[in-house]
Amino acid sequence: MKLSIYQIDAFTDKLFGGNPAAIVPLEEWLPDATLLAVAAENNLAETGFYVPTENGFHIRWFTPTVEVDLCGHATLAAAYVIFNIKKYDGQRIRFESRSGELIVDCMDNWLTLNFPVDQFQVAVPPPALVESIHSVTMLEVYKGRSDYLVVLDSEQEVLDLDLDIIILSTIPARGIIVTAPGNDVDFVSRFFAPQSGIDEDPVTGSAHTTLIPYWAERLSKNRLTAKQLSKRGGFLKCELDGDRVYIGGQAKLYLEGEILVD
Template sequence: MKLPLYQVDAFTNQIFAGNPAAIVPLNEWISDELMVNIAAENNLAETAFYVPSENGFDIRWFTPSVEVDLCGHATLATAFVIFNIQGYEGDLIRFNSRSGELTVTRNEDWLTLNFPVDSYHIAVPPPALVEGLKSGTVQEVYKGKTDYMVVLDSEAEVRDLEMDIIILSTIPARGIIVTAPGEDVDFVSRFFAPQSGIDEDPVTGSAHTTLIPYWAEKLSKTTLTAKQLSKRGGFLQCELVNDRVNIGGQGRLYLQGELEI
């Protein structure tokens, strides 16, 4: 069996930046075991698989070790492939997913994800979180549906953060978001998910379902700009719209080929 394969750098307008995702278009679903094996072989933070549906496409996302409920950068990368390579007509794509209906809108070379907001609350940090963060002035700690979010004092503290990944991997959560006010954007962040096989994710769209409502309330504004301060880095245009968030970014095609299964 031969399957097409694409790799797109998401949330960036240049190669070797942003967050790379693999995309495998399908005519019909293959087995879960095979999708897990393909994602492990790709060895990227996420591999997305999609099939046509009555009102758009069904989409699923896999890390090298597990299936996840929501992934932003791989959704943006999938939309990039559908719009720019598959010849999709129109400027709106609907995806059916484990997190409900998601849409991606095209405006020139910008793609905007529309995702549900995360529900989060103030949390007592687990001991491993306190022990695992070796630097940074912790202002607040929150717990969302899948992640902890730690608010630090400054962009410099987020950028220079020191941590023990092995200790953080014991926390019962998908991952840990670390955030602070930005210097030339509204807010910055980093995302660590050793529990899901990803020590640090370059740019995490799904984490912004927590970050956007938090910073919108904190800064008293609904339109925001953001950077993720990983080594590769990424830039996002964000908006809070009631119980949904718009997460905008660009993409660049890096690779296209064929899988031999």
Template sequence: MKIQLYQVDAFTDKVFGGNPAAVCLLENWLDNDVLQKIAAENNLAETAFVVPKGEAYEITWFTPTVEVDLCGHATLAAAYVLFTYSGHASELIRFHSRRSGILTVEKNGEALTMDFPADELTFAETPDALVTALGKAPLEAYKGKTDYLLLYASQAEVEGFQPDIALLNTVPARGVIVSAPGDTVDFVSRFFCPQVGIPEDPVTGSAHTTLTPYWSKRLGKKVLQARQLSKRQGALQCEFLGDRVKITGKAVTYLKGEIEV
């Protein structure tokens, strides 16, 4: 069996920037064990698997080690592939995720805008392991559906973290977002998630469903400019709509290929 494979750099307009995702276009669903093996073989932060369903598509995402509830950059990459290579006719793509419901991606000039459910935040005590792993206690801490959000005073603090990844891996969460006001954008962040096999994710769309509600309320702004400060860097525009978040970014193709399974 042959499967179309694309590797796309998401949240960037240049190859080797943003966050690379694999996109596999399937005719029908394969066993989860096979999907997990493909994702492990791709060895990227996420692989998106897409199956057409009428005028819409079903989608799911796997890291090299687990299936995840939601992945922004791989959804952006999947939409980019469908618009660019599969002849999707309309300006809107509708995805259905068995774990996150209905997700849409719309053409927005040269960029793509995703519409995702907003995360709900609650105040949280910072686990001692997190403070030790990062070397600095946050000013505030919150817990979303899957991640901790830790707030710091400056972009320089976020840039300077060199966390103990093994210790972070002991924290019961999908991952840990660290964030602060940006020097040239509204807010900056980094995302560490060794719990799902990724020490640091380059650019994380799903983390911005957590970040956007917080920063929108704190800054009193509906539309915000964000940057994720990984080595690859990534740029995002985020809009808070109450129970939904719109996340806009660009994408570029790195490779096209074919898997033989």
């Protein structure tokens, strides 16, 4: 069986930036073991698969080791494929997913995700987190549905952070978000998820379902700009709207081809 595959750099306006995701459109679902094997073979942070439905599309996301409940950059990448390569007729896509309905709007080369906000609360940092982040002071720590959120004092502290990934991988969570006020944007972040097979994710849309409500309340503003300070880097336009967040970014096509699946 031949399947089309596309690799998209998401949350960037230039190649080799942002977060690369592989997207494989399907007409019907293949066995889970096959989907995971394709994701492992791609060896990217996320591979997204989608199938058409009566009202839009059903989307699923896989790291090289597990299926995840929500992925922002691979959703953005899938929307890029549907809008720009498959020539979808319209400016809004609705995805069914394990995290409920997800909406993506397309306007002026920007793709905007409409995701549910995360629910998070003040948390006591687990010992492994304290041991990993021992070189700087954690001002605040929160626990969301799947991630810990750690607030630091400055952008430079986030940029310079050097974590012990082995220790970090023992924390019972999908990953760790580290954030601080930005110098030329409202906030910056980095995201570490060795528990999910990703030491550091270049740009993490789903983490912004936690970051946006936190910074909107702290800065008393609903519209925000953000950067993720990975080596590849990424820029996001963000907005809080009640129990939903808007996460805007651009994307670039890097690769298109075919894969052979037995």
